[in-house]
Each structure stands twice: as structure tokens, then as C-alpha cells.
Amino acid sequence: MIPIVVFVLLISIRQVNQYERGVTFITGRFYKVKEPGWRLVVPIFQSMTKVDMRITVIDVPDQEAITHDNVSVTVNAVVYYKVKDSRAAVIDIQDYRYAVSQLAQTTMRNVVGEVELDQLLANRDEISLKIKEIVDKASDPWGISVVTVELKHIELPENLKRTIGKQAEAERERRAVIISSQGEVTAAENLARAAEILSSSPGALHIRTLHSINDISSDQSNTVVFAVPMEILRAIEGFTKKNS
Numbered sequence: 001m002i003p004i005v006v007f008v009l010l011i012s013i014r015q016v017n018q019y020e021r022g023v024t025f026i027t028g029r030f031y032k033v034k035e036p037g038w039r040l041v042v043p044i045f046q047s048m049t050k051v052d053m054r055i056t057v058i059d060v061p062d063q064e065a066i067t068h069d070n071v072s073v074t075v076n077a078v079v080y081y082k083v084k085d086s087r088a089a090v091i092d093i094q095d096y097r098y099a100v101s102q103l104a105q106t107t108m109r110n111v112v113g114e115v116e117l118d119q120l121l122a123n124r125d126e127i128s129l130k131i132k133e134i135v136d137k138a139s140d141p142w143g144i145s146v147v148t149v150e151l152k153h154i155e156l157p158e159n160l161k162r163t164i165g166k167q168a169e170a171e172r173e174r175r176a177v178i179i180s181s182q183g184e185v186t187a188a189e190n191l192a193r194a195a196e197i198l199s200s201s202p203g204a205l206h207i208r209t210l211h212s213i214n215d216i217s218s219d220q221s222n223t224v225v226f227a228v229p230m231e232i233l234r235a236i237e238g239f240t241k242k243n244s
Contacts, residue, residue: 014041014048021086022048033086051086055147058097060104062155065112067120074155075112077128079104079135085143093142100139104149107134117156124151 015038016022022034025047034048041048060077067073081100083089089096111131112120120127128149136146 009040012040012042014039016050019052019054020050021053022050023086023090024048030087030091049090051083051089053083053086055080055082056097058101058104060101060108063105063109063112065109067112067117068114069116071117072157073112073117073120075108076152077104077108077131078150078152080147080149081135081139082145082147083143084145088141088143096139096142096144099142100135100144100146103138104131104135107131107138120154124154127151 014022016034016036018036020036022039022041024031024034024039024041027045031046039048058079058081060079062074062076064072064074079100083096093099108131111127111134115123115127128151131151132146132149135149136144139146
């Protein structure tokens with residue numbers, strides 16, 4: 001008799017890990033949720049289903065969707081969720097993992113269909129948050145808490161990719177032309193200001209000329225044709241008349 005009792009005890013021991021909860025039934029009726037540790041589950045009369053309470057990650061497969069402005073796109077996402085009520089996750093839904101995945105797919109298609117393509121590309125965080133709120137609210141009766149939803153990738157049609165690429169290239173060229181013209185305007189303003197300073201300061205033009213000659217003469221391969229300013233010629237002419 002004792003060996004039989006020992007055998008029954010051994011096969012009745014169940015280990016519930018720290019990250020798990022054991023939903024226990026007696027003759028098919030819910031009994032209680034068992035905490036982590038070694039627990040006795042009497043065969044035939046009792047049964048226990050372990051529920052993982054850790055955050056679970058599911059990859060939502062690619063979904064074909066049409067945006068509000070009738071553009072066909074392919075989107076996928078990642079859903080992070082956890083079980084907050086192990087009893088509801090076992091009793092109120094047949095397979096909560098599959099249910100969360102299907103709910104996320106349907107919600108993602110619906111939300112993408114409500115926005116235009118520009119909004120979808122520019123406001124990923126807002127759209128992800130909206131999907132998360134909808135899935136979290138719908139899965140709450142199942143004892144599921146959605147932690148976050150992240151849109152991973154948005155695939156556009158090839159013809160639309162080419163159109164967007166041409167648009168981006170045209171925008172870059174437009175900006176380059178604007179920057180170049182702004183640089184030319186700045187250079188012209190600086191040259192005009194320099195010319196004004198040189199013309200208003202006596203001897204400044206001659207000093208600038210001497211500096212330019214010095215820079216050119218540093219390379220012996222250059223041939224310099226020096227034009228003497230009229231002011232110097234007049235000064236020499238006046239000096240010659242005085243001496244004569």
C-alpha cells in the first residue's frame with residue numbers, strides 16, 4: 001500500500017516556475033490559480049494548465065492593405081503582450097496566442113485603411129499606438145495586456161517607389177539651386193562691399209594690387225602682364241613737369 005501511495009504522490013507533483021501560474025481544475029470545474037513552487041495535482045480528479053506570465057513577442061505577418069487614398073501597401077508589425085489574468089486566458093478564450101495574432105492582423109489592416117499614405121509614412125508612432133490601444137481593449141476580457149505595438153516595415157508598389165524617388169531627387173536639385181544662388185548673392189554683396197572700401201580708402205587699391213602681384217610672382221612659371229594704374233602715370237607726369 002505504501003509504495004502505491006508514494007507512487008501517486010510522485011506522479012502528482014507538478015512544478016510551477018516563477019514566471020508561470022497554474023490554473024487548476026477539479027473534475028472539470030475551475031478550482032484556483034496556483035502560485036510558483038511544487039504543487040500537488042491528483043491524477044484523474046485534478047488537472048492543471050500552466051500559463052506563461054512573461055512578455056511574449058509575436059511577429060504579425062505581412063498584410064495587404066489599401067490606404068484611405070487608394071494606395072496598396074504591405075505592412076507588418078511586432079506585438080508585445082503579457083497575460084495579466086491567467087484564469088481568463090485559459091477559460092474565456094480557446095487559444096489566446098492565436099487570437100491576439102489574428103486580432104492584430106485585422107486591426108492593422110483597418111487602421112492603415114483609415115489613413116492616407118503620407119500619414120502612414122510620417123506618423124508611424126501614432127498609428128502603432130492606435131493599433132496597440134484597439135488590440136489592448138479588445139483582448140482585455142481575455143486577461144491579456146498589450147505592452148506595445150511596433151510597425152516594422154511598409155512596402156510600397158514599385159511604380160510608387162520610382163515616383164517618390166524622382167520627387168526626392170527633384171527636391172534635392174531645387175535645394176541645391178537655392179543654396180547656390182544664395183551663395184552667389186552673398187559673394188556679390190561681399191565683392192561690392194570690398195570694392196566700396198577700396199575705392200573710399202586712398203592707396204588701398206595700390207596695396208591690394210601689390211599683394212596680388214606678390215601672390216602671382218610666387219610661381220616662376222607664370223608670365224605677368226602688369227597694367228600701371230592711370231593715377232600712377234599722372235603722378236609721374238606731374239613730378240616730371242615740376243623737375244623740368
